[in-house]
Amino acid sequence: MDWHEVLVQQSINGLTRGAVFALVALGYTMVYGIISLINFAHGDVFMLGLFVSLTIFTLLGMARTLVGWELVTILPLVFLATMLGCGLVNVTIDRLAYRPLRHAFRLAPLITAIGVSFMIENLALLWQGPAPVPYPDIFPSVDVLRDWVGLDTLVYLTTKDLLVIGVTAPLMFALQRFVTGTSWGRAMRAIAQDRETAQAMGINVEKMIMLTFFIGGALAGAAGLIQGIYYNIGTWYIGFQAGLRAFTAAVLGGIGNMPGAALGGLVIGFLSAWSDQYISARWTNAIVFSILILVLVFRPQGLLGEKAVDRV
Amino acid sequence: MRRLKWLGIAGMAVLVTMLAGPADAQQCPKGKLRIYTSWPMQGAMIPEGTGMKNGVDMAVAEAGGVVAGHCLEVVNLDDASPQTGKWDGAVEAENANRAVGDALAIAYIGTYNSGAAKVSIPITNRAHMAQITPANTYPGLTKTKGAAPGEPGIYRPMGFVNYFRIVPADDIQGAVGAKWAKQRGAKKIFIIHDQELYGKGIADVFDATAKKIGLQIVGNEGIDFKQPDQKPVLTKARAAGADLIYMGGVVDTGAPIVIRQMKDLGMVAARNVRFLGPDGLLEEEVLKGATCDAAMQTDMHITFASLPFEKLKGIGASTYENYKKKYSKEPTAYALYSVEAGRIAIEGIKRAAPQLDKAKDIKEKRDAVRQAILNIKNYDGLNGKWSFDENGDSTLETMSGFKVVKADNPIGCKFEFETILE
Numbered sequence: 001m002d003w004h005e006v007l008v009q010q011s012i013n014g015l016t017r018g019a020v021f022a023l024v025a026l027g028y029t030m031v032y033g034i035i036s037l038i039n040f041a042h043g044d045v046f047m048l049g050l051f052v053s054l055t056i057f058t059l060l061g062m063a064r065t066l067v068g069w070e071l072v073t074i075l076p077l078v079f080l081a082t083m084l085g086c087g088l089v090n091v092t093i094d095r096l097a098y099r100p101l102r103h104a105f106r107l108a109p110l111i112t113a114i115g116v117s118f119m120i121e122n123l124a125l126l127w128q129g130p131a132p133v134p135y136p137d138i139f140p141s142v143d144v145l146r147d148w149v150g151l152d153t154l155v156y157l158t159t160k161d162l163l164v165i166g167v168t169a170p171l172m173f174a175l176q177r178f179v180t181g182t183s184w185g186r187a188m189r190a191i192a193q194d195r196e197t198a199q200a201m202g203i204n205v206e207k208m209i210m211l212t213f214f215i216g217g218a219l220a221g222a223a224g225l226i227q228g229i230y231y232n233i234g235t236w237y238i239g240f241q242a243g244l245r246a247f248t249a250a251v252l253g254g255i256g257n258m259p260g261a262a263l264g265g266l267v268i269g270f271l272s273a274w275s276d277q278y279i280s281a282r283w284t285n286a287i288v289f290s291i292l293i294l295v296l297v298f299r300p301q302g303l304l305g306e307k308a309v310d311r312v
Numbered sequence: 313m314r315r316l317k318w319l320g321i322a323g324m325a326v327l328v329t330m331l332a333g334p335a336d337a338q339q340c341p342k343g344k345l346r347i348y349t350s351w352p353m354q355g356a357m358i359p360e361g362t363g364m365k366n367g368v369d370m371a372v373a374e375a376g377g378v379v380a381g382h383c384l385e386v387v388n389l390d391d392a393s394p395q396t397g398k399w400d401g402a403v404e405a406e407n408a409n410r411a412v413g414d415a416l417a418i419a420y421i422g423t424y425n426s427g428a429a430k431v432s433i434p435i436t437n438r439a440h441m442a443q444i445t446p447a448n449t450y451p452g453l454t455k456t457k458g459a460a461p462g463e464p465g466i467y468r469p470m471g472f473v474n475y476f477r478i479v480p481a482d483d484i485q486g487a488v489g490a491k492w493a494k495q496r497g498a499k500k501i502f503i504i505h506d507q508e509l510y511g512k513g514i515a516d517v518f519d520a521t522a523k524k525i526g527l528q529i530v531g532n533e534g535i536d537f538k539q540p541d542q543k544p545v546l547t548k549a550r551a552a553g554a555d556l557i558y559m560g561g562v563v564d565t566g567a568p569i570v571i572r573q574m575k576d577l578g579m580v581a582a583r584n585v586r587f588l589g590p591d592g593l594l595e596e597e598v599l600k601g602a603t604c605d606a607a608m609q610t611d612m613h614i615t616f617a618s619l620p621f622e623k624l625k626g627i628g629a630s631t632y633e634n635y636k637k638k639y640s641k642e643p644t645a646y647a648l649y650s651v652e653a654g655r656i657a658i659e660g661i662k663r664a665a666p667q668l669d670k671a672k673d674i675k676e677k678r679d680a681v682r683q684a685i686l687n688i689k690n691y692d693g694l695n696g697k698w699s700f701d702e703n704g705d706s707t708l709e710t711m712s713g714f715k716v717v718k719a720d721n722p723i724g725c726k727f728e729f730e731t732i733l734e
Contacts, residue, residue: 001550001551001553005551006547006548006551009547009550009551009577010544010547010548013541013543013544013547014544017541017543017544122395125397129355129397130354130355130356130396130397130398131355131356131397131564131597132356132564132568132597132601134568134600134601134603137603141576143578154550154578156576156577156578158576160576227540231540231541231569231573232569232572232603233540233568233569233572233601234540235540237396237538238538238540241538241539272544273543273544273547274544276533276544276545276547276548277544277545277547277548277551280533280534281533281534281535281536281544281545281548282507282533282534282535282536284536285536
């Protein structure tokens, strides 16, 4: 492999990795933007997305590689069902664990969130057991450049890579349109700026918070499904690691800022892939977090964040 | 009448005690001794853990449950934490402390994971108790070759050897693996390990031996196995022109994803890239996670620190047959070694019988057994005659190589013996 082939391949690796981080990071950042809560359970909703979708595929008798028409019927259907399921889980978590503490001391819901995270992890451990669970090859993997384009190259780009991009990019785009272009989105932004005033203007704050949790959960569910299809393996503890990376992405991009979360996710994806290649895999975590610290030292508000508002 | 009835019951009771009492005393006039075992019994380890438990039970049953007048009891402990399902140092320490705190405990069989043994050996050592492992292969537990500074002395606070292993250590498996890689035509090798004791240890010995015999090592990387994506590090291996990926790891530290993603990146035998690993990966769970398709496309091969059961002769062959008869299934990878570990413990008690009678307390009894085991030479074991060397290691060095082949089972493939490695 030439150096540029290596760079292209690692960039593809980083892009797919980063796209999943970004999708999870969006949920973190949305919830933080609106109620200033770091929802630690968010990564675990992502993990649930993986297992929920696996269960749906199994129940449908479709835990195998889909062919032809199944790709345009079954697959979108399972996507929707998983997103709906995870959205509802997230709303339930909010109702049961966070809403009673809405006006409590800021640390109270934070600690509750950590507790919820542990609960979900342990439920998943009971449900799926401690061993890694294989996820079937749902999506056919075709070597795009060689088999379709006919290029003789050492760079591998499979249909699975395209699926990751083909699903995450429209989701992120739709979310951005929703937040900036609809009246509900406007209401959410208004709450993020000033909850009391928004309420005084006639916005139903609790309904919008519920909607936020639903959308965040749905995105995490979609990310879980993609993770399963792309990496073909799931373990009960992956939510913690993914959550940590996604939270880092959200902070890097500027927490509360949605394009920032997407950018942060991609940056971390690229950085970790390049670091594996050009430095050493064992240093990757250290490097990713060093860069996070560096960015925060010089730009405390994150890459795309606005200057800190007077939040205590 | 009523009194008579009571008298009758009392009489019966006396009779029963008289019948039971002397019989018990006849069977074990010198009382009871306990053997403790400790390894994970949860999750992916349930089959192996159960197989190892069966092994020790079988050894005790062969002796009729009695050795030199002592009745033997086996206490099985689990050193996995229910939180993670994996071995846990705190749990292992608790297990070892429970064993040394039991005034009837004479020997400790375990552990499965070398990291766990690091925790328990000093505890059993202070108690003069023999610890026999059927599975630990990290070199530093017994010798300085392939060990970290201070090893193995730090595991022997009392200064003597109390820890015995009947499987060859990784320095031997890593070295044999490197020679096998060369024999099979590998030239440029990329090593991946899980940064854990077993995986890194074996990878480093492989690395050193490979360089010595003229193979080119194009990389040696520790991965973050909790990250379910190893494409970047595999891409690096491919960019370096590797024709063999050697992975030091066990079933749940990323090997399935590595094998699967090798296939995704076109690192397959058809393009002259292959996979080789140590016996921590000789588990069906690896094939399930990696899929048979990927395992076969990457021409997955595994070294095993012993002979396959069908190739055993003499005592080994009869042990294998008896195990299958007793439990009506194939032994797991370390089940027969557990039989041998149990037999060694029993042999030690037998040889120490005279001292056991004279011993003042349990510590002296344990020490007598420990010394008796250390002096075992030319023992007729599973793989032929062997002895314990001065470090408590078996002198055996026979190993074998396995490959993955198609099979008519629910998974679709299995490991098959390929060759004997010396």
